Amino acid sequence: MTGVRRNSCDVAVIGAGMAGMAAALFAVERGLSCIQIGSGGGILFASGLLDLLAVHPVAERCLWQSPYTALDALAGEQPDHPLARVAPVSIRAAFESFVTALASAGLAYAPLGERNRSVLTSIGTVKTTYGVPVTMVAGADALDGRARCLLVDFRGLREFSAHQIAATLADRWPELRHQRIDFPGFETVPELYAVHLARALETVETRERTIALIRPLVGDARAVGLPAVLGLERSREVHAAFEAGLGVPVFEIPTMPTSVPGLRLLGALEAAVSSHGVRRRHQASVRALTYDGNMETATLDLEGVPGGERVTARAVVLATGRFSGRGLAADRGYVRESILGLPVHQPASREAWHKRDFLDPSGHAINRAGLRVDDAWRPLDTDGKPAWPRLFAVGSILAHQDWMRSKCGSGLAIATAWAAVEQVAHRLGATAAG
Ligand SMILES: Cc1cc2nc3c(=O)[nH]c(=O)nc-3n(C[C@H](O)[C@H](O)[C@H](O)COP(=O)(O)OP(=O)(O)OC[C@H]3O[C@@H](n4cnc5c(N)ncnc54)[C@H](O)[C@@H]3O)c2cc1C
Known part of the structure; x- marks a missing residue:
């Protein structure tokens, strides 16, 4: 050799x-x-x-x-x-x-304790897990308390439907509402991919336009759930901007693999x-x-x-x-x-x-x-x-x-x-x- x-x-x-x-x-x-x-x-x-x-x-x-x-x-x-x-x-x-x-390395998890948490999945089931990223943890809290909550998705986003999640959970979580909006800048794109949206939300302008579209929909919701697209490398910053802009806790729901949280x-x-x-x-x-x-x-x-x-x-x-x-x-x-x-x-x-x-x-x-x-x-x-x-x-x-x-x-x-x-x-x- x-x-x-x-x-x-x-x-x-x-x-x-x-x-x-x-x-x-x-x-x-x-x-x-x-x-x-x-x-x-x-x-x-x-x-x-x-x-x-x-x-x-x-x-x-x-x-x-x-x-x-x-x-x-x-x-x-x-x-x-x-x-x-x-x-x-x-x-x-x-x-x-x-x-x-x-x-x-920039990926924060909620403090680990002695108990598992329940987290929503993209098909409306509930997953029991232990370590939850900070960007998802408000969803576990909302699910625990069955709080009044708004789920938002984006027209054209593959394999994610806020309507389906709310419908699947309707009996157990009647206070879950849902809304669909166009993703700013992608209105004419028929099929959206989570990773493209995550990158787009790292720019301040797209982020602010998206927050502005969601803000009037919040109403009496105590938390807002979104597909997991809140930034790729800068998820903490994007997540914090959404919480500040919407005035309520915001949480991500993991999408199907290959997902942004996996990346x-x-x-x-x-x-x-x-x-x-x-x-x-x-x-x-x-x-x-x-x-x-x-x-x-x-x-x-x-x-x-x-x-x-x-x-x-x-x-x-x-x-x-x-x-x-x-x-x-x-x-x-x-x-x-x-x-x-x-x-x-x-x-x-x-x-x-x-x-x-x-x-x-x-x-x-x-x-x-x-x-x-x-x-x-x-x-x-x-x-x-x-x-x-x-x-x-x-x-x-x-x-x-x-x-x-x-x-x-x-x-x-x-x-x-x-x-x-x-x-x-x-x-x-x-x-x-x-
Ligand atoms: C679809 C999916 C979803 C999952 N979701 C979750 C989840 O929600 N929560 C959770 O806790 N876990 C989840 N997991 C499990 C977790 O991510 C790990 O896959 C699992 O724990 C197994 O990890 P591992 O490192 O043992 O093996 P693997 O992930 O299979 O890694 C094996 C590694 O060995 C390397 N390798 C093999 N042969 C050689 C060789 N000859 N030379 C050099 N390298 C080699 C491969 O390249 C690879 O890097 C999921 C896994 C999958 C597949």
Whole structure:
């Protein structure tokens, strides 16, 4: 490999989804040098809401107002679930650290407490979640109190109807009104995209014209809800201008993916990891991973970097996700881990992957497939021993969880990243994060 660029670090994080981003952030906060490899993962499709744990047990679709009480129940009933293996005190610290990093990159979340919040979705359902962006939190308050409220949408905006949301909730929230207006400057455009509106609202003139159109409609409403288009990089400023201009709390409702809140979250995480000093290889992927003879370092061969790159690391965090992330791959009858071929906990045969009923409330066994890890978050080999003393795994690649049905995607990523990086720091002798 002559001419290949060479670099080294304490910890290489493979993956740049929610789990990889969290692991990279936590690693540098603990004073470890970090190279992160991979592109944005599922973050782009996320709603900006940070779920911790909302549903348990999934078969009963039991919703919890306190994620920490839900975690207690989970620990009692499914002790091998990855979230059940992280101490609540660590989960709290992990979330605080994560939202502080997001705030430093311009994306503010409402203070985290002990309870989940209920948030409106673009189809008029209610989502139970934990971390709520500041631009959405007035909606959770309005929904809690069933306050008199006005929803406004824009003619031509795809996949968002204030009328539909109000109609779906009419029985439960009769004080919800709706109005449709033309978006200033886009009156003749037949089909509008949220991201274009978000950019347009970052200009003061468009923002003021939009506020002026909504102001006469507010009437006795105690809050105004809008599709999530209040700015892209400057959402706090745009949101504050709407609240000042309308004289009532204003909230956003996430639109369908790819949504503006997903783009904001991805942008803020990229900015946060870069400003924390993580060396990002966001267009690269790891082609091969080998360990040196005395097991002190691992070598990662990257592709997607001009001329190639070889990274030497003292520890490696695998945050490569499941099937959509490419961490796991399935052939006709077997699931394998993509980079090292690590053993994957999975149903005994393909016939057992899915239940007969696709909508079975208890979910499908294949969605609980993944890597088994020891107490230090190290993936196990076929003998049940750590595959390499300083290889760790975090996020959705872990076995024994179905994050989609449990509504715990971000929580799983953030909490396991925290716990694994604690182990990395311990093994590399780094100081604990302040
Ligand atoms: C449609 C959708 C909506 C969601 N909504 C929410 C929500 O509202 N709230 C919530 O809390 N969570 C939500 N999530 C979940 C959350 O965003 C994460 O996707 C989930 O937690 C899994 O994260 P992950 O980092 O484990 O994996 P992924 O996001 O799948 O990331 C895997 C990463 O690994 C990288 N990778 C894989 N192989 C390699 C390789 N060989 N070399 C380098 N890199 C590699 C990929 O490029 C990617 O960066 C949503 C997810 C989706 C898909």
